Amino acid sequence: MAESIVPESIQKSRPASDVDWSRVARQGALGGLTMVFIAAAGMVTVLDKRMIVDPWLSLGLIILLWVPVFFGFMAAREPTPDGGEAPVKGERDLLAGMVTGALAGLYFSFLIVLIDRFDISDWLSNLLPKLVDILTFGRGIGTAAAIWIIGSALLGLIGGALQVVSPRVRRMVTWAVVGTIVVAMLELIVTNLFQGLHIEWVADLLYAPRGGLTTQAAFVLAVVFGISGFRSSGKSLDQRRQERMALPKEVLARRNLIAWIVTVIAVIFVPMFVGGLTNELLANVGLFVLMGLGLNIVVGYAGLLDLGYVAFFAVGAYTTAVLTSTESPYWMPELTLNFLRPEGWIVVGAVILVGSIAGILVGTPVIRLRGDYLAIVTLGFGEIVRILFLSDWLSPYFGGAQGITNIPSAEIGPVVIPGTNSQAIFYLLAVFSGIAIYVSWRLQHSRLGRAWSALREDEDVAEAMGINTTAIKLTAFVTGAIFASLAGMIFAAKVGAIFPISFRLLISIVILVVVIVGGMGSITGVIVGAVVLIGVLGGPTQPGLLQEFGQFKLLIYGALLVVMMLKRPEGLWPSLRRQRELHHDELRQDAWLTGDPGQDTAEVDA
Amino acid sequence: MPDPSPILEFRSVNIHYGPVHVLKDVDIEIFPGEMVCLLGGNASGKTTTLKTILGMVEPSSGDVVIDGTVMTGSTTAEIVSMGVTMVPENRRLFKRMTVYENLEIGAYLRQDRENLEADLESIYEMFPRVKERLSQKAGTLSGGEQQMVAVGRALMAKPKVLLMDEPSMGLAPVLVQQNFDIIKQINDVGVTVFVVEQNANMALSIADRGYVLQTGRIVLEGTAEALLANEDLRKAYLGDADSA
Numbered sequence: 001m002a003e004s005i006v007p008e009s010i011q012k013s014r015p016a017s018d019v020d021w022s023r024v025a026r027q028g029a030l031g032g033l034t035m036v037f038i039a040a041a042g043m044v045t046v047l048d049k050r051m052i053v054d055p056w057l058s059l060g061l062i063i064l065l066w067v068p069v070f071f072g073f074m075a076a077r078e079p080t081p082d083g084g085e086a087p088v089k090g091e092r093d094l095l096a097g098m099v100t101g102a103l104a105g106l107y108f109s110f111l112i113v114l115i116d117r118f119d120i121s122d123w124l125s126n127l128l129p130k131l132v133d134i135l136t137f138g139r140g141i142g143t144a145a146a147i148w149i150i151g152s153a154l155l156g157l158i159g160g161a162l163q164v165v166s167p168r169v170r171r172m173v174t175w176a177v178v179g180t181i182v183v184a185m186l187e188l189i190v191t192n193l194f195q196g197l198h199i200e201w202v203a204d205l206l207y208a209p210r211g212g213l214t215t216q217a218a219f220v221l222a223v224v225f226g227i228s229g230f231r232s233s234g235k236s237l238d239q240r241r242q243e244r245m246a247l248p249k250e251v252l253a254r255r256n257l258i259a260w261i262v263t264v265i266a267v268i269f270v271p272m273f274v275g276g277l278t279n280e281l282l283a284n285v286g287l288f289v290l291m292g293l294g295l296n297i298v299v300g301y302a303g304l305l306d307l308g309y310v311a312f313f314a315v316g317a318y319t320t321a322v323l324t325s326t327e328s329p330y331w332m333p334e335l336t337l338n339f340l341r342p343e344g345w346i347v348v349g350a351v352i353l354v355g356s357i358a359g360i361l362v363g364t365p366v367i368r369l370r371g372d373y374l375a376i377v378t379l380g381f382g383e384i385v386r387i388l389f390l391s392d393w394l395s396p397y398f399g400g401a402q403g404i405t406n407i408p409s410a411e412i413g414p415v416v417i418p419g420t421n422s423q424a425i426f427y428l429l430a431v432f433s434g435i436a437i438y439v440s441w442r443l444q445h446s447r448l449g450r451a452w453s454a455l456r457e458d459e460d461v462a463e464a465m466g467i468n469t470t471a472i473k474l475t476a477f478v479t480g481a482i483f484a485s486l487a488g489m490i491f492a493a494k495v496g497a498i499f500p501i502s503f504r505l506l507i508s509i510v511i512l513v514v515v516i517v518g519g520m521g522s523i524t525g526v527i528v529g530a531v532v533l534i535g536v537l538g539g540p541t542q543p544g545l546l547q548e549f550g551q552f553k554l555l556i557y558g559a560l561l562v563v564m565m566l567k568r569p570e571g572l573w574p575s576l577r578r579q580r581e582l583h584h585d586e587l588r589q590d591a592w593l594t595g596d597p598g599q600d601t602a603e604v605d606a
Numbered sequence: 607m608p609d610p611s612p613i614l615e616f617r618s619v620n621i622h623y624g625p626v627h628v629l630k631d632v633d634i635e636i637f638p639g640e641m642v643c644l645l646g647g648n649a650s651g652k653t654t655t656l657k658t659i660l661g662m663v664e665p666s667s668g669d670v671v672i673d674g675t676v677m678t679g680s681t682t683a684e685i686v687s688m689g690v691t692m693v694p695e696n697r698r699l700f701k702r703m704t705v706y707e708n709l710e711i712g713a714y715l716r717q718d719r720e721n722l723e724a725d726l727e728s729i730y731e732m733f734p735r736v737k738e739r740l741s742q743k744a745g746t747l748s749g750g751e752q753q754m755v756a757v758g759r760a761l762m763a764k765p766k767v768l769l770m771d772e773p774s775m776g777l778a779p780v781l782v783q784q785n786f787d788i789i790k791q792i793n794d795v796g797v798t799v800f801v802v803e804q805n806a807n808m809a810l811s812i813a814d815r816g817y818v819l820q821t822g823r824i825v826l827e828g829t830a831e832a833l834l835a836n837e838d839l840r841k842a843y844l845g846d847a848d849s850a
Contacts, residue, residue, distance in 0.1 A: 447714070450703075454711045457700035464660055464694060466686030466715040466763070 019096045024075050028100045031071030031152075032107025035064055039111060039135075042126030043552055048134050050548045051212025052184040058212075059548060060134065062181065068104045068152040072097030072159025089164040094157055101156015102149055109145035116141050167234060175229025176222040183221055184213045189278050189545055196273035267430050271423045279422035283494070284542040285535040286429030287487055292514045292526040293436040294483025299512065300521035301449060302476035303456025305375040307508055308362065308382025309484060314503035315358040316485025317492040318389060319351045321404035322397065324493075328404055329396065337493050340413035348489070355485025356478045358385075363477035367470050370459065382508050390500035403499030410493040419494040429490055436483050440523050443479070452476060506540045513557055517564055519571025528573040533557070611674060613638045613798055614659065614690070614767050619668035621654055621822075628654050630822045631668070636767070636800055641793045643801040643809040643830075645839075646819035652802040653695070655819070656769050659800075660692060661685045673766070687715050689766035696776050697756040701745030705736060705755050708744050712762030722762075729758040732791065750781045757788055767798045774805040786812050810834050818842075 038044060048060030076093035112135050114120065115127045136144035162170050183190065187207055194203040206217045213221065235243075244252065271279050291313060298306045322328045323335050324347060338344035366377045389398045398404065410417045410428060417424040443449050451472050454462040463469050492498050510533070518529020538544025538553050549556060564571070614636040621629040629651050636642045646652045657663040659670060661682045669678045672688050691712070700708050709729065713722055730737035733754040739747055744755055753773070760768055770789060774782040782805070790812050793799045803809035810816055810830045818826035818839060826839060833839055 450707060450710060451714065453703050453707065454700050457702055458698055461694050461698045461700070462711070463662065463682055464686075464692050465711055465759075466683045467711070468681070468683050 019092055019099070020078075024096050024100050025103065027071045027075035028103025029107065031067050031100060031104030031156075034071075035067045035104060035108040036111045038063055038067070039108075039131060040124050040126055041552065041555065044134060045126060045128070045131050046551065047548055051208065051210065052181060053215060053218040054208035054210060054212035056215075059185075064108075065151075065155060068101035068155035069159040069162075071104055072101045072156030073162050074159075075100035075156075076160035076163040093163045094160045097160015097163070098153050098157040101159065102153035104156065105149040105152025108152070109148045112136065112144060112148065113141060168230060171232060171234050172226045172230040175232070176226035179225030179229075180213070180218055180221045184218070185546060187211065187213075188547075189274070189281075192275040192278050193273065196275055264434075271426055276422060279426055280542075281535050281545055283422040283426040283429060284539050284544075285530045286426050286433055287491060288511065288514055288530040288534045288539060289433045289527055290429060290436055290487040290490075291484050291511050292518070292530055293433065293440050293523065294480040294487070295511050296515050296521065296523070296526050297440060297443065297452075297483070298476050298480040299515055301444065301456070302452040302473065304473060304476060305371070305378070306477075306480070307375050307379040307505075307512065308385070309378075309480065309511055310503050310505065310507040311362060311382045311385035312355055312358055312481040312484035313488040313491070313507065314385055314389060314500075315481075316351050316355050316488025317498045317503070318398060318404070318488075319354045319485065320347060320489040320492040321407050321498050323347055323350060324408055325404045326406045326408070327399070336408050336411060337489070338411040338413070340411075344411070348486075351485050351489045352482050355481045355488075358485070359478035359481030360474060362481075363474045367473050379505070379508075382505060386500050386503050386505075389503070398500075401500065403497060403502075405497035407492050407496050407498070409496070410490070417493075419496050425490070425494050429487075432486055432490065436486075437523055439479075444521075444523075448472060448475065502541075504540070510534075510540050510557070513561060517560060517572055519574035522571065522573055522575035525571050525573040525575065529571070532572065533560075610637075612636055612671070613673055614800065615669075615671040616655075616658075617669045617671060619658060619665045619670065621651075621658060621663060622666045628822050629658070629665075632819075632822075632824055634817060634824070636798060638766070638798055639793075639796055640815065641789070641799040641801070641813045643803055643806075643813040643816045644819055645803060645806045645809060645816055645833075647804065647842075649821070650819045651822040652819060653771060656692060656771055656802060659685070659690060659769060683715060686763060689764065690769065691760040691763040691765040691767075692769040692771060693756050693760045693773065695771040697749075697752045699744035699747075699752055699755055699759070702743055704741050705744050705747070706740045708755055708759050709736075709762050712759035714763075716762075716764065725762060725764065729761055732761075732788075733758060749777055750784060753777065753781065753785055754788070757792070761792070761797075765797060767800060768792060770799065770801045772802060772804065774803060774808060782808060806833075806839070 043063055044060040046060070047063060048058045050059040051057070052059050052062055076089075076097045078093075111127075112132060115129070116132050116136075119129075121128050132141075135148070137147065139147070162173065165173075183206070191200075191203040191207065194200055206213060206221075208214045244255070247255075271282060274282075291309070294312070295306065295309050298304050298309070320337065322330050323332070324337055325331055335343050335347055337347050339348075362378065362381045366374055366381070369377055388394055390401055392400055394400075395402075409419055417428060419425065443452075451462065451467045454465065454467060455469055455472060459469060491502075495502075514529040514533050515526060516529075517533060518527070519525025533539075534542065534544065536545045537556055538547070538550060543550055544553070612635040614634070616632050616634040618631045618633055619629055620627070620631060632651075632655065634642075634644075634655075644652055644655060654663060658665060659672075661670075661677065661680050661684070665678060669676050671677065672685065672690060675688070677685055677688065700711065703711075709726065713725070716722065735751055736754050736758055739751060739755075744752065747755065773785050773789060777785060786808055789799055789801065793812075801809050801813065806816075810833055813830045815829050816827065816833045817824050818833070826833065826836065828836070
């Protein structure tokens, strides 16, 4: 028979004609839809101004071009059958990827033709003729459509090819592309850093005068990243962390200690070498780390979903404002937020006290509620607090919509920390966050921390074991409230004027997203979450590193949250405990297969 | 009867959930070292009885007396400190905590922290499997292992009275037998055991005495042998499968 002389590997690779066309059609349609959505959301128009590689590649194009690659990649992916061997990759997958890309390009060119022929900007305000100019590259509509279809087909082909090539080559390509784009995106901070280090000429070499990498720099970077990708072991960060867990406990403890020392040194020295802009970002991150750590205790440790967390932030800010502002009727000239004088500590003490009282006031009525009900009621409380500060009734004290202005800056002895000096504000926040980290860490491993875990797991049984659930719930609320009100205190001293509008529901949501995306119950996770969301994307009002995305921030938050919940529910940097909780079945299987039930002995939250 | 003064006593306890009269003038007496079972079908008030003992439900009238002290209106923590612990229905372990942490929570209210190690050891001795699984998530254990941990967790509180809610629920027949052996073992070392069960046959085979609860009222009580021989009970619980 003919088959017997064909090598086995080719036998298993089904011929090019044998493509799963329904899958291709589905992925192609999804890809086309994604591209249309991105264009309709206005991202292309806005981001087109931002150059990635000068002069031919803008961010606006990149956020379209990844789509055919991704869906081509997905279309060429074949799931390994249960217990069977992975199918051998071949030309079939290239074809699948290419057709998927071509389909996506085809659907997208329908959109181009549509907005070229008809003015539909009444319905979809972002689909303006300007978009057509960008998408047709100044050529005729027919040529443009052809370019999009053929271009997408090629990109889809690349996506399919990524399935076929060896993992090593795939890593090389991904590293080269992603690394280069990341360096281009980080232009602002890199330039800033090089200026701080007085080596601006490197930045001049990398970046073109009107923004974006120069073509030569992009090429060099791609080669460098490609080589490092090719040489890398390809182990994910998670795998490395899991492997580290296997190390003896003393080694692990020492490494953790070293990691923390390096972090502390970086926190101390990095702000000195970067410019004001980066420091502003760092200060924003610091603020959300402090709040995130507080919410992490309530949500991550005790499992109480609090959607009104901003209330405590507001209470801290208003307490500081009322006590120290020259405008407040309760202004006492001797009270300033001076950390080296007793009156400063009176302010801090008052903020902690009022924050705790707020925690008890909000906590007590909701303590009997569970799950959804708790979330709904705390949501209400968050709004109540904001509306109280806004109300005419309390405006003699809190200034209503006008808020409280003229809040003096924080001071350390004779040194003033003006809100405009983000570096100093960052250090201040770093100190408070450091304390919060220490407190969180000690609590996590305390008897109370265990009781919180039990509460999170099964409230009834926790109660039956003699745990006073009411008391520990209140403790969680109060601890969280204290962290948030301290953040509010620094916030008030930083901005100098506070208004009820500064304490919207959105803040609660963003802090919660920081905790969830970072990894609930993980201290490092909160920091990672704050860096990624607040530092890179930007906070509710603060711009982030990727300022271009400013107006799409919430869209990206939402998309990120959906993707995280589907693909990585344990967060970016989970406590290893939580990661195992969510994937414990696999691990259990592994443990059973290797006959080593004790493989997950080490319980260290790195 | 071994000791004249009961360690756990219900004095005509009545419980109302709103308009619903759940327990009606219930009198129960359990003496130190005894193993007593409470039998009853669904919605007869068995779980409410346990909740009342633990102070999670407050009687509308009547008293719960533990070790000679009237504990009506006390908090669960106070009652657990008196030496009463429960193994909940379906084990209800803290699934995403390790076995060790589960045991630790059991000893949450213990003041004599220095004795914990020794007590852990005695639990490992009773259940060698538990020791092997200490650092594993409780949720990843098999049903039988979970039952051991649930019992271990309760024993870590050093109880004088162990309450067991439906120990046979959700377990394979082989494990039910094993489970009742464990209960017997615990009783043999002097812990008073109060078992709430639907599986009357199994419960009565190891218990000293039993009570039968029907729609909130104690309808029968007596020694295990007497109950086993009782015609009505046989009809209601032991005979036809349709009544349980």
